[in-house]
Amino acid sequence: MDKKKYKISIVGASGYTGSELARILVHHPNAEIVDITSESHKGKKFSDLHPQFSGILDLTLVGAEDIQLSDLDMIFLALPHGVSMGFAKKWAGSGIRIVDLSGDFRLSTAEVYEAWYKKEHVFTEGIKDAVYGMPELHADKIKNAALVANPGCYPTASILGLAPLFAAGWIDPHSVVIDAKSGLTGAGIKSSSVTHFSNVNENFKAYGISNHRHTIEIEEQLSLLLKKAVNLQFTPHLLPVDRGILATSYARPDQSEVSQEKLEDLYRNYYNGKPFIRIRKEVPSLKDVRGSNYADIYPVWDPRTKRFIVVSVIDNLVKGAAGQAVHNMNIMLDLKEITGLEHVPVQP
Amino acid sequence: MDKKKYKISIVGASGYTGSELARILVHHPNAEIVDITSESHKGKKFSDLHPQFSGILDLTLVGAEDIQLSDLDMIFLALPHGVSMGFAKKWAGSGIRIVDLSGDFRLSTAEVYEAWYKKEHVFTEGIKDAVYGMPELHADKIKNAALVANPGCYPTASILGLAPLFAAGWIDPHSVVIDAKSGLTGAGIKSSSVTHFSNVNENFKAYGISNHRHTIEIEEQLSLLLKKAVNLQFTPHLLPVDRGILATSYARPDQSEVSQEKLEDLYRNYYNGKPFIRIRKEVPSLKDVRGSNYADIYPVWDPRTKRFIVVSVIDNLVKGAAGQAVHNMNIMLDLKEITGLEHVPVQP
């Protein structure tokens, strides 16, 4: 086992991705968290913001300008989109490798970004250089990337659920509907009527119908796999749970000779050797992966309706954010993929 | 206001539909609950089974054979499918009007029933005579029906969400996907691993993929409206909430000249004068209708993907079961439709 400790900075302490990165990295055998930054809480302890870390990680928060670049091997940007790109630009030439957990570098061009995020992009060269950090699809490029764009939570569940069908070309590209459901942590730690307990608890609703930003991220990645333009329907919903995304994806085949058996073979072969993908024989549920980096996938062929239905589940904060970021780090640092990511799902 | 008190028997006390019928009927101005039956709990008080009724409804439970038919105006069958048909057959000639809340009389023929319910039907004449009790679609027939088949919970949400599009013929009949999510009471009061708190709480999953019984009920009703065979995809999911169904329905038009405005007009016109349908301007959520007989519907046209997306929400125990049953009763007894059903949604 590699005993080297790489020096890490987490930029952005106050949100869920920041605290989840800390939860994973604090016991990662090859990581040492040297800095955690927060502009609004600097001087406080990390455990003042996140009391579950009392006695575990009591580091004093610093401003982003205070981090000592010369000490660092890796920076995680756990910042809102629009903020992240500024820091990525600032540290671009430093030689320190960056995993950005925001949406700022996931899309193909600044134009597409600006159309969907309604915001000017200040670091378009970054977009060109950034690698889309989905290890199951792009491990080779991630390995040497200076800047990795960590995928969005919904795109992670959606793309992993559909990638084998698109890579195999089995899909009618205009038939795809992704009906996705996310736990509330996907809405972030900020208090608002959206996150008020009584608006979420015992409740359920759709949002972002026809225009959610993750639509284009999914379309671009699936188009690359299919080598054809994809135009799909993506509808997110808000679940009254903390963690987890379940995506139910529907698609029609471009050909007729499909069977349940062939479908399962396709999935097993495509994900062969991928340590965090589990092709399931039973419908998976959110808690089967909660707190872990697993993605459980259940593909079905319905001969009555001639449709594929694929259920995929992840923990949005782990596989959909911090866990995938650490997975990217492991690949970038040439560590074993599963290093520090062996959390058993917490069920119940 | 009509002051007449009609005499009612609820057959089947122990489940959620039985207790919800009691919750509504106990203060219905034209109803008097004279009997509640339970084979397994006879001799106990209704409030022993459902302590929320302590001091409100302490009636002693009787066996089904003990109810005095000569006293009754109306019977509600709140029984499992397969059990209900026997009672409906037994009381068919009695002149007492029956609303059956099970699935036994919702489908078109015994053959279809047997194919989807895997059970022989013992009262096929009943199937022929029964009226599908969705008041917004079939009020005229319900008025004089001897036997009303109260719609299933998922079909209520799904059909109400899509009926205007099918009645108008705007739909490609093979394009429909209904992704539905239900609260746990839809799974019934029986204890099992499915209903165990820790398997539901903080969890979410799909079930009955490609073969749920409500599929055929929805297909048959929508086919009638469209006057063409409909073959659709229906996927139910289990939400960690007590009550409520939200259906997200997707369909492609058979023609191109659709707009958001035309779509909303279609819905408003179709449901004009229907007291429990609310066409909403904002995405509705489960709690907007909880505890009430309202169905809130939100139709969207996505010009980018050329798809309709319709969100519809109901309380599965009220509009999806007991409330719709009382609505049917009101129509059968020539009462005002909203009588006894004016519950304001309980939010929070």
Added chain:
Amino acid sequence: MDKKKYKISIVGASGYTGSELARILVHHPNAEIVDITSESHKGKKFSDLHPQFSGILDLTLVGAEDIQLSDLDMIFLALPHGVSMGFAKKWAGSGIRIVDLSGDFRLSTAEVYEAWYKKEHVFTEGIKDAVYGMPELHADKIKNAALVANPGCYPTASILGLAPLFAAGWIDPHSVVIDAKSGLTGAGIKSSSVTHFSNVNENFKAYGISNHRHTIEIEEQLSLLLKKAVNLQFTPHLLPVDRGILATSYARPDQSEVSQEKLEDLYRNYYNGKPFIRIRKEVPSLKDVRGSNYADIYPVWDPRTKRFIVVSVIDNLVKGAAGQAVHNMNIMLDLKEITGLEHVPVQP
């Protein structure tokens, strides 16, 4: 049945007590809501703030200065403490009867108020004239009161649970511990880290240990009953549910000859004829009273430890706020106590 419609104004639309008053009053046979006020939302419809009222109560919100006093029979103040007293003072001489749902008039003197609420009181004569609006204890005084101070939610559960023991003088006044647990709506509709879903869901905590304001309200009322000073321990906790308070109260007797039978007799006699009190034979739970005006009480004598344990449950928004306020209104207007308050508990 009295057919008169009394004209009502609800001052304060945006919170849970405002919407819950509307839920009850909109179908109260002797009430007509003529105005609902909101300073921050005037001009909007009430159903814009609370979409569950779409099509049910679409009244346009007005400012408090716009209400026509000459039209009114009754005002409900659904405002934060500190704000309420100003309005009560302003309208004190108008002859319109007021039920104040804040804490501003519940305590005995301005000094006590200021010590516990850390706020100057601007209407001390109001304190003197106000009647503590707990119908089971003070119906006679409520009948003719100009200003009724509607009890706090925790005090309602706590006092109702212990009143028979204090009125009978069976209590060692220094032995009382009240361990109370409330649903999140008790914390109000305002968004903050306290009400953020992920801080409440799957969580539980104590707060206000040793210094919560409701302590003095409970002490004062129980002291009046016992005719001795009472000094008790009150600890509130936050439950991950929307509605409901359960108080577990512990006390030692001042004498030894107690038995379970005597205890139950005491409770049944004390609350004889009170329509909303149910002395239970089984431990009650929150859902036994949810959405209703009932208070369920379960008194236990533990001969092993020589202690009384009393469990009492209410819905904090109904019996603990809006329902009790309407109960007070009914008494003030000489209506039947249960008028408009016959909601059956919503379980599940």
Added chain:
Amino acid sequence: MDKKKYKISIVGASGYTGSELARILVHHPNAEIVDITSESHKGKKFSDLHPQFSGILDLTLVGAEDIQLSDLDMIFLALPHGVSMGFAKKWAGSGIRIVDLSGDFRLSTAEVYEAWYKKEHVFTEGIKDAVYGMPELHADKIKNAALVANPGCYPTASILGLAPLFAAGWIDPHSVVIDAKSGLTGAGIKSSSVTHFSNVNENFKAYGISNHRHTIEIEEQLSLLLKKAVNLQFTPHLLPVDRGILATSYARPDQSEVSQEKLEDLYRNYYNGKPFIRIRKEVPSLKDVRGSNYADIYPVWDPRTKRFIVVSVIDNLVKGAAGQAVHNMNIMLDLKEITGLEHVPVQP
């Protein structure tokens, strides 16, 4: 770091303690799970019962008679009380060390056991030899024990919260009230009306008032610390969450000179060097410890009422069961106490 792998058998696979032991032990650096037993599921895979373990722990379940004693270093009994004692007796002379997670060996004598558990004890010598496995109190005896009785979940939270006060003799032994609240997993994995989602969700209730079995376990342990008989009130309640116990304990001092500062010093000194105890400055909540082996304790002195109030929280499945069991194992095997138990609490 000790590299030795001790061979472990978990007897009883189907419940939550079994799966939680597996969750911890599967990545414990010095443990190797060689067998997991289940009488009712033998032949199935462990991951068939607990699908979160798919691909992680797919061991085939065996019957208890099939485990190879010669291979083993340690057995965990994760069985119901009454069942456990038979196995403990059978394997008593084998030299294999046993941690029993049931209630069978926690009490002082068979008579006491039979009085509270209403069941004959078949292995009274075991009671005599067994060590009460609370590492913070009895590490010395645990070290060499052949049979460790792992404490109950409520007793763990309650005793840890009060031990410093009892050990210091600061307590009036008849003044103690423990009001405890547990997540639903404390009720076990068995399906019943108690564990039905809709009876737990949005609900809360007390149970076992005045006669819960954990009362005597707490009394015996605190009596040992105080060296006086203790007679206390213990009331458990059921929270609508999966995991966690919060105990709010109340007691009066035997003397008057107490202060908040002295109280905190007492607690900090008493637990000095104990790796899983965190004396908190803020009220802890369930999620501060969820999924981890920490016990967070918050002691308060209320000078107004002259009472101690102590809030203590644990995860009932970890510190209250499987984590404490592994902590005991670490002590018995002379490993570092925290080995394999460094899970960061999962919040959110």
